[in-house]
Amino acid sequence: MSTTFRITFLGTSAAVPTVRRNVSATLVAYQDLKWLIDCGEGTQRQIMRTGAGFKNLTHIVLSHEHLDHILGIGGLLATFNMLLPVSQVTVFGSPATLERVRQLASFIGRSLQYKLHLQPIEQGLVFSHRQLECYAFPTRHRLKRSYGFIFQEKPKRRFLAEVAERLGIPAGPERRRLLAGESVQSPTGRWVHPDEVLAPPVPGKKLVYISDTLYFPELSTYAAEADCLIAEATFLSSDAELAAEVGHMTAAQAATVARDAGAKRLYLNHLSQRYAQAEHLILEEARHIFPDTHLASDLLTVEV
Numbered sequence: 028m029s030t031t032f033r034i035t036f037l038g039t040s041a042a043v044p045t046v047r048r049n050v051s052a053t054l055v056a057y058q059d060l061k062w063l064i065d066c067g068e069g070t071q072r073q074i075m076r077t078g079a080g081f082k083n084l085t086h087i088v089l090s091h092e093h094l095d096h097i098l099g100i101g102g103l104l105a106t107f108n109m110l111l112p113v114s115q116v117t118v119f120g121s122p123a124t125l126e127r128v129r130q131l132a133s134f135i136g137r138s139l140q141y142k143l144h145l146q147p148i149e150q151g152l153v154f155s156h157r158q159l160e161c162y163a164f165p166t167r168h169r170l171k172r173s174y175g176f177i178f179q180e181k182p183k184r185r186f187l188a189e190v191a192e193r194l195g196i197p198a199g200p201e202r203r204r205l206l207a208g209e210s211v212q213s214p215t216g217r218w219v220h221p222d223e224v225l226a227p228p229v230p231g232k233k234l235v236y237i238s239d240t241l242y243f244p245e246l247s248t249y250a251a252e253a254d255c256l257i258a259e260a261t262f263l264s265s266d267a268e269l270a271a272e273v274g275h276m277t278a279a280q281a282a283t284v285a286r287d288a289g290a291k292r293l294y295l296n297h298l299s300q301r302y303a304q305a306e307h308l309i310l311e312e313a314r315h316i317f318p319d320t321h322l323a324s325d326l327l328t329v330e331v
């Protein structure tokens with residue numbers, strides 16, 4: 028099966044970095060484009076360690092304004108100002124999140140050498156780019172607004188070259204126009220319509236990222252049929268009361284979301300340092316409910 032998304036975990040620790048885990052950030056690559064989800068302290072160095080580079084890193088989506096998700100953006104934007112890997116950057120987030128980004132960017136000093144767009148988001152479409160759409164959905168994290176994200180590839184239709192051949196459409200611009208949804212005339216004068224040469228649509232890949240949140244059943248609706256679900260699992264069930272109190276999920280709750288959503292794979296993220304010596308318990312707890320669960324780790328790359 029072909030790869031649609033390349034996901035690299037840059038930081039997988041909750042609240043504070045540890046020796047082995049940096050704070051929240053995830054890099055999503057799709058075709059030649061890259062998106063950063065969250066940007067905890069030290070994220071720019073984590074990106075360097077992946078070898079991915081900053082080129083084409085023009086979209087940054089932020090789940091909420093807590094520092095373990097945004098503090099790295101000041102350094103990243105400052106480095107962009109020196110290396111100029113891009114001519115513009117758009118940061119998406121709630122108004123409260125963007126206000127903090129604006130403050131961090133204000134420390135850079137001399138005027139920015141590239142265009143920085145701060146784009147407030149609400150529930151719904153965040154951006155659409157070529158074959159990819161990104162949607163935000165609300166999470167519940169003791170803040171006015173916090174979001175999870177869906178990266179949804181648009182449905183794909185295979186071009187039936189053998190049919191085009193039979194209809195006398197030569198390789199070249201006519202076929203590209205058919206692919207783009209236009210009808211074209213064959214050399215014999217017959218009009219050929221896109222539906223004649225395109226296979227029925229197959230759904231595109233879906234990646235869902237659930238950042239800091241309490242468990243609530245609608246999460247599985249947002250994550251429905253995800254090819255890959257990344258979910259926070261800050262606590263074990265033994266600390267479920269505390270998890271609810273501070274607006275986080277347990278490993279069992281993250282697995283419940285994956286199971287109820289009919290997701291294909293689950294990566295547990297945002298792990299608390301309190302279980303650093305017992306991470307296998309997090310995995311066991313989740314696998315009991317959703318067998319295809321994995322622990323995210325820094326610099327792990329997965330293909331979807």
Ligand SMILES: [Zn+2]
Pocket residue numbers: 041042051093095096239297
């Ligand atoms: Zn967090």
Ligand SMILES: [Zn+2]
Pocket residue numbers: 091093168239
């Ligand atoms: Zn948080």
